[in-house]
Amino acid sequence: MAVASNPGEIVLLSPLTGEVVALEDVPDAAFATKAVGDGVAILPTGKLVVAPCDGQLVKIFNTNHAFALVNDAGVELIVHIGIETVKLGGQGFTRLAEQGSFVKAGQPVLELDLEFLGANAKSVISPVVLTNADDFAPVANLAVGSVIAGQTPLYTIRKK
Template sequence: MATPPAAGGSAAVAAGIVLLAPVSGEVVALEDVPDAAFASKAVGDGVAIRPTGKTVVAPADGVLAKIFNTNHAFALVCDSGAELIVHIGIETVKLGGQGFTRLAEQGSRVKAGDPVLELDLDYLAANAASIISPVVLSNSDDFAGIAQQASGQVEAGKSVLYTIKAK
């Protein structure tokens, strides 16, 4: 039985591969991220979220290829072949793991909506350079681009963040 894209999964639909918001919050254009590597799309194409929720979930079905020791970011290799980086905040690696709790393990298989991290938003807001969190497709050269980007408020594991167009 197929899962509808809105309910989760890196479901391939006519428009492309659907990614869900990994954290609840306000969508921010990648160009507005206060970090040159993300804003210039050197890391990959995508969007960012200013988090208002504390739980970070997998945006698609796949394998958690990397969870950084400081728990500030993770890489997800989706079943579709898309490689995503979810990076919570800017310069948050300098916090040494403070403000983050890991809820899943590196190498584990996840479904869209499965919890990966929990955030202490008060701590992060007080100590990070920014809490704006990029969600980028790091192997964007393997795809035709992204489309149907969300705007406004998104809900973790429920709102479509963007779709990835197949070549």
């Protein structure tokens, strides 16, 4: 499901339940300066991480702290759970989908142990970024406040 309100527009659904955080407020310079890509971050309150749109899971890191998804319109996304969570060696994460598989928007990809992550990660703030932002118009309609995984529109992407 790629919700489209206008032709050529792709509406990403929130991959996490929680509170939206501006990318500039992420405690990691690569994300805060948008060097990785454009988007927003979420402070998670729910344990499931779902696909924000239909697409292929082109990469799930061995440590399960992040995944990359590409859809049929060429949108390349990274969902990165927490900051410096790669150092946890996979602890706090359970993989629910496999690299290379095709997923539908809202389909579970990871399950989080928020108590463990909250105690051991630098931060659980989780960026959701468009990594090939140069191929698209600036992300628009950024969500604010509370979001629900697989239900709340997070932001809109449109081809240039």
